[in-house]
Amino acid sequence: MTTLSQTDSLSSGQRWLRALIEKLFGQNLAETFRQLLLPAIGIALFLGFWHLAAPQVQTSLGAFPGPADVLEQSGQLWQEHSNQRDRAAQFVTMQEERNERILAENPGAEVKIRDYPGAPTFIDQIFTSLGTVLAGFVLATIIAVPLGIIIGLNRHFSAAINPLIQIFKPVSPLAWLPLVTMVVSATYVSDDPMFEKSFLTSMITVTLCSLWPTLINTSVGVSAVNPDLLNVSKVLQLSFWTHVRKVVLPSSVPMIFTGLRVSLGIAWMVLIAAEMLAQSPGLGKFVWDEFQNGSSESLSRIMVAVLAIGFIGFLLDRIMLLIQKRVAWNE
Amino acid sequence: MSKSHLELTNVQMAFDTKDGPFVALENVDLKIRKGEFVSLIGHSGCGKSTVLNIVAGLLQATRGGCVLDGHEVNTPGPERAVVFQNHSLMPWLTVYENVELAVQQVFRKSMSRAERKEWILHNLKLVNMDHALDKRPGEISGGMAQRVGIARALAMKPSVLLMDEPFGALDALTRAHLQDSLMKIQQDLNSTVIMITHDVDEAVLLSDRIVMMTNGPAATIGEELHIELERPRNRVTLADHPEYVRYRQAVLSFLYEKQRFPGKGEDEQDKPTAEAEAASQEDSSPDVDNEHSESPVRRIA
Numbered sequence: 001m002t003t004l005s006q007t008d009s010l011s012s013g014q015r016w017l018r019a020l021i022e023k024l025f026g027q028n029l030a031e032t033f034r035q036l037l038l039p040a041i042g043i044a045l046f047l048g049f050w051h052l053a054a055p056q057v058q059t060s061l062g063a064f065p066g067p068a069d070v071l072e073q074s075g076q077l078w079q080e081h082s083n084q085r086d087r088a089a090q091f092v093t094m095q096e097e098r099n100e101r102i103l104a105e106n107p108g109a110e111v112k113i114r115d116y117p118g119a120p121t122f123i124d125q126i127f128t129s130l131g132t133v134l135a136g137f138v139l140a141t142i143i144a145v146p147l148g149i150i151i152g153l154n155r156h157f158s159a160a161i162n163p164l165i166q167i168f169k170p171v172s173p174l175a176w177l178p179l180v181t182m183v184v185s186a187t188y189v190s191d192d193p194m195f196e197k198s199f200l201t202s203m204i205t206v207t208l209c210s211l212w213p214t215l216i217n218t219s220v221g222v223s224a225v226n227p228d229l230l231n232v233s234k235v236l237q238l239s240f241w242t243h244v245r246k247v248v249l250p251s252s253v254p255m256i257f258t259g260l261r262v263s264l265g266i267a268w269m270v271l272i273a274a275e276m277l278a279q280s281p282g283l284g285k286f287v288w289d290e291f292q293n294g295s296s297e298s299l300s301r302i303m304v305a306v307l308a309i310g311f312i313g314f315l316l317d318r319i320m321l322l323i324q325k326r327v328a329w330n331e
Numbered sequence: 332m333s334k335s336h337l338e339l340t341n342v343q344m345a346f347d348t349k350d351g352p353f354v355a356l357e358n359v360d361l362k363i364r365k366g367e368f369v370s371l372i373g374h375s376g377c378g379k380s381t382v383l384n385i386v387a388g389l390l391q392a393t394r395g396g397c398v399l400d401g402h403e404v405n406t407p408g409p410e411r412a413v414v415f416q417n418h419s420l421m422p423w424l425t426v427y428e429n430v431e432l433a434v435q436q437v438f439r440k441s442m443s444r445a446e447r448k449e450w451i452l453h454n455l456k457l458v459n460m461d462h463a464l465d466k467r468p469g470e471i472s473g474g475m476a477q478r479v480g481i482a483r484a485l486a487m488k489p490s491v492l493l494m495d496e497p498f499g500a501l502d503a504l505t506r507a508h509l510q511d512s513l514m515k516i517q518q519d520l521n522s523t524v525i526m527i528t529h530d531v532d533e534a535v536l537l538s539d540r541i542v543m544m545t546n547g548p549a550a551t552i553g554e555e556l557h558i559e560l561e562r563p564r565n566r567v568t569l570a571d572h573p574e575y576v577r578y579r580q581a582v583l584s585f586l587y588e589k590q591r592f593p594g595k596g597e598d599e600q601d602k603p604t605a606e607a608e609a610a611s612q613e614d615s616s617p618d619v620d621n622e623h624s625e626s627p628v629r630r631i632a
Binding site: 226228229231232234235236237238242246247250251253329330 | 387
């Protein structure tokens, strides 16, 4: 679609721009330049509008942050992160030195190293969120793909389960969250827990909300295998597993991946909401804490988080696209 | 039973529709010798594909049945390999892998890995497709893909080769080329072939016998015509051969004089077939019958 609009319906302004660029940089360079230039112009216009409009919006925490404030705060957040890292390293070396001293006096003494107790930084929260979203997404995939294959293969099963899918698909993560929280606290009881409860709560909520697109796309892909190919499979007398592995699955891979990409997008969106509500570590908690904190810098820091969330979501989708291109036969 | 290799006895095929059962085939009796090349010809919706699907085991006759080498046919199997109209290759597998899938399945136990590889290459060589082993079906022409489809079917060492309008979707030149290849392969291997076709020339050129079907509903075998032309046959020298012209005339007269009006009630269950047949007409050569033409006789003349 973008190529269409670029080549077929050029306004006079665009044509003039292209001619200018081609004159300045030559054909090849002009092509790359045009691909970069227009997005750059879009971003620049947005920044300009933001810069002008932000001071007009007054809140109880001061004016809405403009691009400059946000840039400053992102530097600040990075600084805090590296400071925290240094302190953590110091904390560990301090313990090591002390342990050495103890061991020198009494070789049989038991020594251990405690983790640095400082609060997680913005960067730490990003990685926590990424870990949670991947865990939830992987769990959703493990459930949705096989279930989708069964639904796609069996008409009766599909008819039985379809109403459930239709009902649960539109449920918001916020509605699931209290239930998941209660169930997790009631059932996940262990003296030495492998996972934090809050992590499990967010992860399960992500799974519940993000498995539907994959489930539906997989079942549609599986049930839409070319009937001629099904006949080939019958003539060859392929066993059930060979049939699924060699015919059904490869045939529906493009559809499955479309579903997976939508699912991952939803998973990322849901995660932020879940973390805010469940108070589980991650970007959502960062946003919530800053909101509660209510300092003059809070809004800028939240805006940094908003941009980071958007950027990471975009990156995740690109990564899925790359994987899809490697795996799917029709790309 | 004595000499026939494949035998259809008193076959009736009825499909359930909203308006009650629809009888597509009635009293179809057919005996085929080993090594015989039989063409099924008839108007769209007359149940040619249904006959083929019953022999393939993809459909179950509602009465009567099909016996191959003394065994009743109930399920599909590789000894009755099918060549579909649209090659039906797995688009995600390469040419080699497509044939390999069949060979792996049929000769998993009876051939060693090296033997299987050799057998796959042998069959692809037979159809002149050994130059594109690593190409996907989307990267080769329709004619090439159909060759691979034929290679895959031949690689199953079928006792009957079933072809459902194998060349219907191809252009005239490619079709002629593939017909010649098929004639040669069939002669070398002495395989038994049942082929559905719309093309009168194709039927006369390739067949030992042409089975002409009446219009549905309740279609059955109208006439059979034994083609006693010397093999190998050459399409160019046969073109004005008096016998060839006479055979051709006989088929045309059956289709356009005796069975002039195609059946009205096209079977709903058989839709894909009807659609496929309709599609094949679009790129048929001019002398090919066209059921939907208002006065086919004039067209031929």
